[in-house]
Amino acid sequence: MTAASTSGASGAAARPARAHRGVHQYLALVIGVVYLLVGAVGFAITGFDDWTMHDHSQTLLGFAINPLHNVVHLVIGLLGVLMWSRSGSARTYGWILAIGYGAAFVYGLIVVNDPEANLLNINGADNVLHAVSAVAGLAIALWPVRKDTTATTGTTTTARRP
Numbered sequence: 001m002t003a004a005s006t007s008g009a010s011g012a013a014a015r016p017a018r019a020h021r022g023v024h025q026y027l028a029l030v031i032g033v034v035y036l037l038v039g040a041v042g043f044a045i046t047g048f049d050d051w052t053m054h055d056h057s058q059t060l061l062g063f064a065i066n067p068l069h070n071v072v073h074l075v076i077g078l079l080g081v082l083m084w085s086r087s088g089s090a091r092t093y094g095w096i097l098a099i100g101y102g103a104a105f106v107y108g109l110i111v112v113n114d115p116e117a118n119l120l121n122i123n124g125a126d127n128v129l130h131a132v133s134a135v136a137g138l139a140i141a142l143w144p145v146r147k148d149t150t151a152t153t154g155t156t157t158t159a160r161r162p
Contacts, residue, residue: 021085024143028090031097031136032080039073046070054115056123064123072120076100090140097137105130 042065046058051067058065065073076097083093108122108130120126 020146022087022090022143022146024094024140025084025087025090027136027143028080028093028140029084031133031140032077032082032084032093034077035073036077036081039070039075039077042070042073043067052119052121054118054121056121058121059123062125063129064121064126066121069120069122091143092141094137094140094142098134098141099137101130101133101137105134 038060042060045060046053046065046067048067053066055066056064079096080093083089104120104122105127107120108127111118112122112124112127122130
């Protein structure tokens, strides 16, 4: 056997190191999947007509939606699913959520009672969700870096995750 195919004196086959995922990465994945589902289910409610219609009777669990709003959910969800697997890209996704949904929250406060300007059909419940999504984005972006402690040397190193 070659040295590459064994691990130490035991002769057991070496396994590739498994990437350690952080909590922030799993949070990005969960948020991405939820937003993908919300966007897809939203089209079952709104259909594909009247993309910017302001109609608060078109709701999903109390959140007002329209086809354009559904597309935003699909894009945010897709980004989460694509960006969760690497720590750095998950953090970037967190910043996208924080800035994007922070802006959506402010926009919603301004247009919630103005049907002409409310292109995304935002209601009060949407504003609350947008604020929560912005805070979740901050949590993803700013989640502490995990520290690994090496048992043999007692040294602490900052783990770099893929």
